[in-house]
Amino acid sequence: MNVLADLRRRFRAALESLDAGAGEVADMVLPSKDPKFGDYQANCAMPLGKRLGRPPREIAQELVDRLEVADLCEPPEIAGPGFINLRIRDDWLRDQLTQIVGDPNQGDPDRLGIVPTEEPKTYVLDFSSPNVAKPMHVGHIRSTVIGDALCRVLRQLGHRVISDNHIGDWGTQFGMIIYGYKHFADPQAIATDAVGELSRLYQRVNQLVDYHATREQKTPAIEQQIVELAARLEQMHDATELENPKDRKKADKRQRQSEGQLVDLRATLDNLRNQMAAAENDPELGPLLSQHADIGTAVLAETAALHAGDPTNQALWDQFLPACLASIDETYDRLHVTFDHSLGESFYHDRLAGVVEELVERDLARESEGAICVFLENDDAPFIIRKKDGAFLYATTDLATVQYRMAEWTPDAIIYVVDHRQSFHFKQLFETVKLWGYEGVQLEHVSFGTVLGEDGRPYKTRSGTAVGLTGLLDEAVERALKIVCDNDNARDVPLLSEEQRQSNAERIGIGAIKYADLAHNRTSDYVFSYDKMLAMNGNTAAYMQYSYARVRSIFGKGDIDVDSLRKSDAKLQLDHPSERALALALLQFSETLERVATDFRPNHLTAYLFELASAYSRFFENCPVLKAEDDQQRNSRLRLCDLTARTLAKGLDLLGIQVVERM
């Protein structure tokens, strides 16, 4: 049962009978924040009052008169400037929930009142997108976890979802591996641990490329900036005697800013020089630096050779790719994330030339400074689809990918779960795609913020490199294991076997990381903290898992057969306020999922689960279950417990998180 959708439908009818075209404000029916305003509230009378030029309270009254909700609501109340407050009738709530608990017609214990969407769509969901050349790191968490959760929720609602992992298997990174293999490979290591060795090669080459880029480009550029800025500051001193106080203030500010920038630049320069010195003094790296002075261009040449079909490089690619993919799959197995397709960049490489050709032919792209570009309105920079050296880019691959997906699956929407730094790229991509002629498809950049360390800076290791994903998961599981063991050991009689402890720790640790990520509004940055995500209180996976285990333990303790419990067709009793509150929360699962799907925000679901767990907690405190007054009440409360457990488990499952039966 989707209560919200039902109410909106009824309001729409009433609104349209009042004024043609007023139906659009039916979306202003919302769950109330505060119980004293009822369970739901309609805020449509105020905007309508303005449109019709009549007092909002009068409109509200007229709406209430036309509204047909007597079967599911108490008589609506009008409050304040024209709010319509709705309270769900207890008998209606009871009947709806009784049906969901038993779900007699569906026979599906997981349906839980979830109403399939009225308009099933086809979505292509593009997320995770790791690079084969380098190990997955903390930066891949959000895309992977959010993408997977959205995939599950959309499917649950009845949409057709095609998940596609657009793996980076054809870019400069692979050129680095090839270069590294040709110069630094240890054949022994390749034979025993290919992925580890390739990772080492990648890092080695990356260090060398970085060093030379720093030395030949970055450092001189910053030196240049410092000179310019210093010169500008000189001139500013002359301007301090301006007559107009406003101008003087402005000049002062600009001077302060420039001085600040100068300090920053000098610090950056020092930093770069230190890094270079560190590389030069490194006993392994140092001697290689001068031998590989042209490594930047050499790597690009290896990449270009691969793209051009060079047999040696192609053979190396064929040899290494499977091991790289297998290594990535290990991580996905651990995260329980799967994809329908993993069509990486390489899949599209023979389509790229055609894409550029077509855009040029259709006058959408043209040559500029040697590169082929799409010039879009109001953009400072063009969308470059072919470099002056003839190589293709990320942009070209993305265009070819859209073309393929449209031809293959004709989706209604393509959703990219990618961090916010790429929003300019997607803005350009989407505009180009529209110009290209794909007008009907919804293109959505579901962007997200950065994972920060406790210091508020992007989460890095002490040496400044990205934190590896495997290590991150390991540490979360390790910490979870310690908590699990400490707590279990503190019991009079420990509850868990050694195996259960291990498997619990895995579920709790991984769940903690996923949940922490999903619980934050995806558009904001968040601070990564093991202690917070593994806390037993608050909006965490561990608390949800604990809530679930606690509910389930009742059935063990009372020796209850859940199957026969579910077959009971006796009506539920919702006499205590906390029973009613729990029932209402349970009934709102369906509308919560709809909301997650509407704006692609899984944090609505985590917030819902936290509220549900809280509502259960109050119920559990106030309403004895096994020791209920009579069998009827006991039966009713047991079924509320059962539905709570199933809803918690299902909600977590839709977030890609597993529950544990005992913890």
Add this chain to the structure above:
RNA sequence: GCGUCCGUAGCUCAAUUGGAUAGAGCACUGGUCUUCGGAACCAGGGGUUGGAGGUUCGAGUCCUCCCGGGCGUACCA
């Protein structure tokens, strides 16, 4: 410079995209126990939503300016 996102309680974050008295967790203070799982629950203090104007029945949310940050900005992905 231009574009874009952000600034909410001591800390970490919400706020149904313009709705009623801005909510949670942690920390702090005080309470609940003959434990249906205490890894719990309840209550309290704590806010000029960075600042100043404006729009309107109503602003954390929209517009203008200011302060402070992040990110992006022609051939990386």
